[in-house]
Amino acid sequence: MTHRTLHIGTRGSPLALWQAEHVRDLLKSGGFSGDIDVDVFSTAGDRIKDKPLREFGGKGLFTKEIDDALLTGAIDLAVHSMKDLPTELPAGTIIAAIPERGDVRDAFISHKARTLQDLPEGALVGTASLRRQAQVKRIRPDLRVETFRGNVQTRLRKLEEEKADATLLAYAGLTRLELTRHATAVIEPEEMLPAVGQGALGVACRSEDQEVIDWLKPLHHRPTEIAISCERAFLARLDGSCRTPIAGLAELDGDRITFRGMILKPDGSEWFETSREGEHIHAAALGTDAAAELLERAGPDFLVDLD
Numbered sequence: 001m002t003h004r005t006l007h008i009g010t011r012g013s014p015l016a017l018w019q020a021e022h023v024r025d026l027l028k029s030g031g032f033s034g035d036i037d038v039d040v041f042s043t044a045g046d047r048i049k050d051k052p053l054r055e056f057g058g059k060g061l062f063t064k065e066i067d068d069a070l071l072t073g074a075i076d077l078a079v080h081s082m083k084d085l086p087t088e089l090p091a092g093t094i095i096a097a098i099p100e101r102g103d104v105r106d107a108f109i110s111h112k113a114r115t116l117q118d119l120p121e122g123a124l125v126g127t128a129s130l131r132r133q134a135q136v137k138r139i140r141p142d143l144r145v146e147t148f149r150g151n152v153q154t155r156l157r158k159l160e161e162e163k164a165d166a167t168l169l170a171y172a173g174l175t176r177l178e179l180t181r182h183a184t185a186v187i188e189p190e191e192m193l194p195a196v197g198q199g200a201l202g203v204a205c206r207s208e209d210q211e212v213i214d215w216l217k218p219l220h221h222r223p224t225e226i227a228i229s230c231e232r233a234f235l236a237r238l239d240g241s242c243r244t245p246i247a248g249l250a251e252l253d254g255d256r257i258t259f260r261g262m263i264l265k266p267d268g269s270e271w272f273e274t275s276r277e278g279e280h281i282h283a284a285a286l287g288t289d290a291a292a293e294l295l296e297r298a299g300p301d302f303l304v305d306l307d
C-alpha cells in the first residue's frame with residue numbers, strides 16, 4: 001500500500017540499536033510493508049566521555065541531534081529510552097507510540113557479593129546515575145559511590161577490570177542485550193525505586209506526519225502509556241534537572257493505578273517519599289499531586305541546594 005521508506009534515527013550504542021531495530025520489527029509486524037532504514041547519530045552526550053554528564057547540565061544531551069534530524073525530515077521516527085527523555089519535547093514532535101514496557105527493575109552486578117546488603121563495608125559502587133548513587137547510600141551509607149560511565153558493555157568491562165566492586169544497571173537493558181547472565185541479583189522496586197520511565201520506549205515523529213502516526217498505532221500499549229503519564233507528570237512537576245536524584249514508579253492493576261515517588265539528597269542522607277492510589281483516568285494528576293506533596297514537605301531548598 002505504501003512505498004514510502006521510513007528512516008529511524010537512533011544513537012549507536014548496542015542498546016539504542018537494539019531498540020531501534022525492535023521498533024522496525026514491530027512496524028513490520030504491524031503491517032508496514034515499505035523499507036525501513038535505521039540511521040545512527042552521534043549525540044553530544046555520546047562524545048563527552050571523560051566528565052560526569054551533569055556538568056553539562058543540558059537536558060536532551062542524548063537527543064538533540066536526533067530531534068533536529070526529525071524536524072528537518074532527515075528521519076521520520078526516533079526511538080528513545082523513555083527514562084532519558086526530557087519532559088518537554090521539542091515543538092513539532094510528539095511521542096506517537098509507547099510500546100509495552102519491559103522490566104522496570106535495577107540489577108545488581110558484582111563479583112564480590114550476592115546482594116547490595118552483602119557488600120563488604122566501604123566497598124565501591126560505580127554508577128553514573130545520581131538516583132542509583134543516592135539510593136545506594138540511603139540503604140548502605142558506608143558504601144562509596146563513584147561515577148561510572150559508558151554503555152552497558154563498557155560498564156560490565158569496568159567491573160571485570162575491578163574498577164569497582166559492584167554496579168547497577170537496568171534489567172530491561174540487560175534483557176535486550178541478552179546479558180542477564182551478568183545480573184547477580186535483581187533489586188525489587190520496594191528496595192530501590194526505578195527511574196521515571198525505566199524499561200519503556202518512546203517513539204517520536206513529526207506532529208503533522210499523520211501517515212507515520214497511523215503506522216505507529218499498533219505499537220502503542222495503552223497501560224504503559226497510563227503508567228508513564230503518571231510518572232512523567234511527577235517528574236515534570238518536580239522540574240528536576242539531571243542533578244536531582246528522583247525515582248518514581250506507577251503500576252496499573254485493571255483500572256487502578258498505584259504510584260510511589262521519591263526525591264533524595266545525592267548522598268542519601270535525606271529523602272522524601274510518598275505514594276498515591278487511584279483511578280487510571282487520574283494518572284497524570286496523581287503524579288503531579290505526589291510531586292507537589294514532596295516539594296512541600298522537602299521545602300524550597302531541597303532541590304536547589306543540590307548544585
Ligand SMILES: NCc1[nH]cc(CCC(=O)O)c1CC(=O)O
Pocket residue numbers: 015081082083084152168169170171172173197198199200
Ligand atoms: N541511561 C542509560 C540507559 N537508558 C536506558 C537504559 C536501559 C533501559 C531502560 O532503563 O529503559 C540505560 C542503561 C541503564 O540504565 O542501565
